[in-house]
Amino acid sequence: MDLALPADVRRLAVAFSGGIDSAVLLHLLLPYQERYELCLWHVHHGLQPNADAMAEQARRRAIALGIPYRVDRLDLDPAQPNLEAAAREARYRLFASGLDARSALLTAHHRDDQAETLLLNLLRGSGPAGLAGIAARRPLGAGWLLRPMLDMSRAQIERIAGEAGLEWVEDPSNAELHADRNFLRHRVLPPLTERWPHAADSLAQAAAWQSEAADLQDELARIDAARCLIERPYSKALCAAISALRQLSLARRKNLLRHWLCRETGETPNRRVLEQLLEQGQARADAQPLVAFGERELRRYRGAWYLVDPREREPLPPAGGGEVRYLPSLSPAQRQRYGHRLKRLFQQAGVPPWLRERVPLRFEGDELTGVG
Numbered sequence: 001m002d003l004a005l006p007a008d009v010r011r012l013a014v015a016f017s018g019g020i021d022s023a024v025l026l027h028l029l030l031p032y033q034e035r036y037e038l039c040l041w042h043v044h045h046g047l048q049p050n051a052d053a054m055a056e057q058a059r060r061r062a063i064a065l066g067i068p069y070r071v072d073r074l075d076l077d078p079a080q081p082n083l084e085a086a087a088r089e090a091r092y093r094l095f096a097s098g099l100d101a102r103s104a105l106l107t108a109h110h111r112d113d114q115a116e117t118l119l120l121n122l123l124r125g126s127g128p129a130g131l132a133g134i135a136a137r138r139p140l141g142a143g144w145l146l147r148p149m150l151d152m153s154r155a156q157i158e159r160i161a162g163e164a165g166l167e168w169v170e171d172p173s174n175a176e177l178h179a180d181r182n183f184l185r186h187r188v189l190p191p192l193t194e195r196w197p198h199a200a201d202s203l204a205q206a207a208a209w210q211s212e213a214a215d216l217q218d219e220l221a222r223i224d225a226a227r228c229l230i231e232r233p234y235s236k237a238l239c240a241a242i243s244a245l246r247q248l249s250l251a252r253r254k255n256l257l258r259h260w261l262c263r264e265t266g267e268t269p270n271r272r273v274l275e276q277l278l279e280q281g282q283a284r285a286d287a288q289p290l291v292a293f294g295e296r297e298l299r300r301y302r303g304a305w306y307l308v309d310p311r312e313r314e315p316l317p318p319a320g321g322g323e324v325r326y327l328p329s330l331s332p333a334q335r336q337r338y339g340h341r342l343k344r345l346f347q348q349a350g351v352p353p354w355l356r357e358r359v360p361l362r363f364e365g366d367e368l369t370g371v372g
Contacts, residue, residue, distance in 0.1 A: 001028050001148050003106075004137060009144060011037040011103040013070075015095070016061070018042070018054035018169040021108035023061075024157045025149055027164050029106065030065070039068040041098075041105070043091050047078055048171060057169045070098075084179055092140070099143030109134050109147040112154045115203040116184050118210075127258075128214040129268070133207035153200060221259030224248060228256055232304060233350040234316075234359070237264045239304040242281045253278065264307055267294055277305065288353065301352040308354060318360040319372050327357045338368045345371045 014029060016022045029038060042058035044051055055071050062069030074090050076083070095105050114133045121130035137146050149157070161168070177183050192199045228244040240260055245253050254274050261269045273293050280289035280300065291298040297308045318324045330338070342361070349371050351359050362370040 001152075003032070003146065003148050005036075005104060005146070006144060008102055009036070009104045011039070011100075013039050013041045013095075013099070013103060013105045015105055015107045016040045016042050016058050016069075017108075017171070018057040018061075019108075019171055019174075020161050020166070020168045021110060021149070021157055023166045023168040024160050024164075025106060025108040026061070026065075027160070027166055028149075033067075037068075039070065040065075041095070042069070042071045043094060044071060044073040045076060045087055045091075046073060047076060047083070047087065050169060050171070054169045054171070057167075061167075084181075095145070096141030099141040101142050103143040104146050105140060105143065106146050106148060108149055110149045110152045110154060110157060111200050111204050112185075112189070114150055114207055115189065115200040116181050118203045118207045119184055119188065120180060128210045128217060131207065132211035132214045133204075135211070150204075217255050218259065220252065221256050224252055224256040225260065229260060230304060232302075232306065234352060234355050235306050237307040239306050241304050242300070243303055245281065250278075261293065261307070265294070265296065269293060273298075281305070299352065299354060302350070306352060313358070316355070316358050316360060318362070323363045323365075324360040325363060326360060330361075341368055342371075 012029065012032065014022065014026050016026055026040065032038065040058060040062040042055055044055045048054075058071060059069060072094055074087065074094070076087055076090060080086055099105060117133045118131060121133070124130065134147060134150060135145075136148075136150050137144065139145070160166075174182060175186070177186060189199070196202070225238075228241050228248070229238040230241050232239045238260070240257065245256070248256065257274055257277055258269055261267065261273075273291060276291045277298060280287075280291060283289050283300070287300070289300050293307075295309070295311065297310055299306050299308050315326050327335075327342075335342075345368070346356055346359075349359075351371060359371050361368060362372075
């Protein structure tokens with residue numbers, strides 16, 4: 001098993017569920033103890049009747065091997081929607097918080113998991129990034145996440161476990177067909193494999209090709225970002241210059257917008273958001289289009305798309321000393337008195353309309369002297 005570890009990694013944390021896959025991963029890592037600090041990390045989800053037994057199995061296994069172990073319990077609401085995804089996100093947040101630059105977390109994902117992931121993402125209409133499936137290596141928190149068993153089949157794992165006389169705990173949730181992944185595992189992949197014995201290999205190869213395609217898309221997006229993403233006053237995120245976007249082909253425009261929004265928010269925009277951005281970018285110059293994107297908004301101002309979080313409503317701090325007021329504190333008479341000057345100052349400072357009530361106004365006595 002090739003770990004392909006970054007040179008500065010010295011500590012390996014094994015994500016140990018107590019099932020057969022993680023039991024085999026831990027077994028295969030034991031010879032590496034002379035080179036790395038090895039520890040076992042179990043996450044107690046508290047969602048299955050045998051959750052305590054799985055945690056106990058992890059503890060006993062670590063003690064028997066004489067290696068450190070860690071058991072964390074998640075506080076999850078069993079009634080929340082999409083519980084499986086919520087548990088996974090909570091688990092990886094926990095893992096990310098516990099890694100430093102010299103640590104790597106290793107999980108026991110294998111080739112059959114890769115095939116299931118590719119099929120799931122294909123059915124969800126994912127693009128190349130989703131169809132790339134499970135990454136063999138990626139950053140996680142301050143450290144790394146590695147999946148060294150991605151080239152191994154479930155049959156190989158079962159053979160290793162049998163030959164080594166390993167013990168493991170079966171998770172009864174793996175047999176519940178209401179979960180999409182389990183339905184694919186038990187009802188879809190077996191007949192596919194019966195008809196095409198190398199189906200899992202072919203799906204894994206397809207995921208590898210898609211991973212390369214996704215890398216090329218990212219590389220192209222970074223090239224286009226240097227031309228199209230700009231800094232603007234009063235925007236924490238880079239903005240997308242519409243005139244520069246129009247010089248790209250349609251496919252490259254979509255690719256860059258997707259890359260930009262994912263980089264800034266960690267969320268991938270769907271087709272509807274991208275189509276609205278392209279359409280609203282053609283609106284007349286004095287229009288103020290708005291495109292909803294999750295809990296955020298995309299707003300156009302002075303030929304650029306801004307990424308806005310409407311949940312941020314607190315007044316912006318002033319850049320210096322002196323008397324400061326804010327637009328909401330002005331009376332109607334004061335707004336009328338300062339209206340033309342305010343508009344000119346806002347425009348000169350490049351303050352977008354949606355921020356103007358939060359921007360500090362500078363006064364000397366009753367004289368409006370500036371903004372910001």
